[in-house]
Amino acid sequence: MNVTTLQTIADIINVSRSTVSRVLNNKWERYGISRVTADKITVLAKDLNYLKNDTARSLREKKTFTIGVIVRDITNPFYSHIIKFVERALYAKGYTIIICNTGYDLDRESSLINSLISRRVDGIILSPIQKSIENISIIKFRNVPLVLFDCNIDGMKADYVLVDNEAGTMEAIEYLISQGHKEIVYIGGNSYDSNNRLRYAAYRKSMQLASLSIHKNYVKHGRYTFKHGYDSATEILRSKNVPTAFFTANNRIMLGACKGIMDCGLQIPDDISIIGFDDFETATMLPNPLTVIRQPVQEMALNAVALLLSRVDKTNNIPYVTSLLKTELVIRNSTKDIN
Amino acid sequence: MNVTTLQTIADIINVSRSTVSRVLNNKWERYGISRVTADKITVLAKDLNYLKNDTARSLREKKTFTIGVIVRDITNPFYSHIIKFVERALYAKGYTIIICNTGYDLDRESSLINSLISRRVDGIILSPIQKSIENISIIKFRNVPLVLFDCNIDGMKADYVLVDNEAGTMEAIEYLISQGHKEIVYIGGNSYDSNNRLRYAAYRKSMQLASLSIHKNYVKHGRYTFKHGYDSATEILRSKNVPTAFFTANNRIMLGACKGIMDCGLQIPDDISIIGFDDFETATMLPNPLTVIRQPVQEMALNAVALLLSRVDKTNNIPYVTSLLKTELVIRNSTKDIN
DNA sequence: GATAATTCCGCCATCGATTGCGTAGAATTT
DNA sequence: AAATTCTACGCAATCGATGGCGGAATTATC
Structure with missing residues (x-):
């Protein structure tokens, strides 16, 4: 149960623990310790399976x-x-x-x-x-x-x-707009979250630049969860105004939204287009691989x-x-x- | 830049650091330290934002x-x-x-x-x-x-x-067999990995119990990766003997296999059935939610x-x-x- | 032979917290 | 008043590693 410390080694070789410390830290030359002593210490340390004690070192070294x-x-x-x-x-x-x-x-x-x-x-x-x-x-x-x-x-x-949330989001929204989408939903995270705020602002900005209006039911803030994505998507899709595209603020929400869309009997991308923040492994696994905004x-x-x-x-x-x-x-x- | 230590507090109140230590560790009663002193110490420690030094404590306490x-x-x-x-x-x-x-x-x-x-x-x-x-x-x-x-x-x-790999795998394979599958593929992990070995053995056992033979091309060991799943699945599906069901040894392989199956133009489960080890979030996201063996x-x-x-x-x-x-x-x- | 210069390494304090043991002084007992 | 008992703490060692300063022993120089 006894652990090897510098002192253990020092006692056996008959040197001080300073010497052992210096050798094991490769400072023996600087401190003028003879090669003979250094070698003896090195060998013995290995034999005894010496492993430095980091808690002691941390304490001393701060x-x-x-x-x-x-x-x-x-x-x-x-x-x-x-x-x-x-x-x-x-x-x-x-x-x-x-x-x-x-x-x-x-x-x-x-x-x-x-x-x-x-x-x-x-x-x-x-x-x-x-x-x-x-x-x-x-x-x-x-x-x-x-x-x-x-x-x-x-x-x-x-x-x-x-990451540049604004540029990333705008690129995505503008891409949707370029494809002819005018009714674009935003499903985001917590309304106080900075990422969400920036992404939302960028979404609004893009829409405004294209002179598109935002239906008030087309914006859903909430938690960054699958459930939020799912619930928001189904709620929107079951209402009378059905959008043509979704933008989601993270991977979990996106997945939830996709599932919601599919559960409503709609196809991606034939019935609904979707783009979301975050790339992830399974983005390519859905019937149609997902277009996403990848963070580096x-x-x-x-x-x-x-x-x-x-x-x-x-x-x-x-x-x-x-x-x-x-x-x-x-x-x-x-x-x-x-x- | 100076940090508050026990000594800092001790010096101000004019006690020893032992006393401070005892108070802050709620041992003051045991050591017969007066409530007055204890309170003074507690208050001062809070005022000075004292935070114990865990490296020191760890060293001492081992x-x-x-x-x-x-x-x-x-x-x-x-x-x-x-x-x-x-x-x-x-x-x-x-x-x-x-x-x-x-x-x-x-x-x-x-x-x-x-x-x-x-x-x-x-x-x-x-x-x-x-x-x-x-x-x-x-x-x-x-x-x-x-x-x-x-x-x-x-x-x-x-x-x-x-986990009980054998029981889990056998349950899955037997389920496939009960549905009438006879040509069942095993796509596994590293051949030396114990999970893989046990799952593979269980697969063989179930097949044997049902008197089903295993086509030698229907067993693929490899890495626990998407790629391995994908490559194995496509290779098998492009050969002349096409199986009716896949068993995959982990989530990554399963995902790869699913993608491989879809890329070969086949549908799950209409053309190919699949069951795999590990449950995961996106298992429900595919066109058809995946049947899986969940580990607790x-x-x-x-x-x-x-x-x-x-x-x-x-x-x-x-x-x-x-x-x-x-x-x-x-x-x-x-x-x-x-x- | 004496002093200077090396060579090689030890002493000891230090980092901060945690006890075991001990004790001064007050209070109480006999 | 002496002895005993409490009360309320302090002293000092310890955990293991590190490094500044200093010094003994040996060799070199004049």
Whole structure:
């Protein structure tokens, strides 16, 4: 049950633990330790299966080589892919990540943040809930390096990694309009969510630019869930005014809407066209592959990591950066030209 | 930039840090500290935003309240759901989880395990690759509590959380047979993977029990990927012997196979029936909702957590436990009765 | 032979929190 | 008044690794 520590090794070879530490950290030359001693230590450490104690090292160094990553929903492929890339990039730099899932719960987010700070993580990558302003303030108050992604918090100066929601949405809506659609539905997320607000604003802007009016029943805000997409779609399709196209604000809503459309006995894209935010694996699996707005997931992850590490490494006061990435309209086959 | 420590508080109130520690850990009564002092300390700690330093505590207590969770592919919904439930359950018990993604890479798994042990995690939940035996030995050698899930390693005694692959597969195959299918394809994962081996064996057994022969081109082992499913399905469907039903060993393969079937111009379930392992969100989204074998994800997660914590808490030597959970055949509409 | 220059490494404080053991002073008992 | 019992804490060691400063021992130089 006894674990090998520096002292164990030091005692056997009859040197001090400083010497052992220096050797095992490859600093023996700098400290003028003879090759003979160094070799003895190296060999013995291997024989004893010595593994450094990171908690001790962290305490002493005031650095844990740990990054906290907080997302809203780990089961959403958008986030799980982000996590995958973030983990990979950070691991390559010697960091470990602690992943937290808020499930869009503000209290939970707050408590997770406190826990991460208690653990003295070297930085936090956070996909905040819109109302997270106070939680975020705590992080800043503690001077913990922070990168926010996927959500803009009004009035909160910080480093951000975001996509250009406006351009992405407008490209999609204009594409629909170019195909002759005039009755376009918007099914979005929480009305206070920044992504949703921006996407909605862009939708309105595009419609306005084309002098198209928006039927008031054609806008549904709600949760980013399958159910919301499904319910909204069926409600609209069962009303007397039936639109020709749908725009959905995320992958879950899109899936729900598709299902709703199909359950109403309508075909995509023959009866209804649809475009949504987020690409995902099964987008190509529906009877007609879905046209989507792809977010550059890997790039977002890498940018977030790079931004964070630049804060972690240097104590410099770079001005806050917002990395605004472009989306891509992936045209498949879920819209129909009705001109 | 200075952080509040116990000493900071102690100095201001003129007590020792022991006293502060005892108060903040709610042990002041036990140590006979007056309520007056206790209150002063509590109030001041709040005023100064004191947050305990977990690295220090971990070092002293030889306990980190951290659990490592290693999965093969975090972007697979099966694992991301497991993680979600594991995280939630452990968080409720005061633990934080470090998530690692091996991507089916053995070296990476080894290196991740070492890193977790260096960090002195209190336990590890591992979804191993089949060849992980040496990696696992390291964990056992270090005496780190361990639960393996989703994969059985031959000859490795340990705590396991598994599903009953045999019963689950047989139920599915027998269901197909009961519908009159005789030509049933098996598209599986890596031939050395225990899940795949068991599922394959069960498939053979069911076929044999029904006195059905297995065409040698009707068995495809490979990677657990969309591509493998797609390629296998199209290859088989383009050959001269066309089967009537497919069995697929996981969600990714199933999706690929479905796409392959559709791309060959065939309909599910009219032309081809299909059943696969793993339930997933989009299973209901295809033209015809997919009949699948559902693994009890939440139960698996909770069992793994419970098992692990029982090892962490007590130093007792409970004999190894294998928690074998039942699957459920979720009948939707991807198979056709051809009797 | 004495001093200077190397070579090689140890001492000890430090990071922050957590107890086991002990004790000063007040209160109470005999 | 002496002895005993409480009350209310403090002291100091400990967890394991790190690094500044210093110094003994050996070799080189004059």
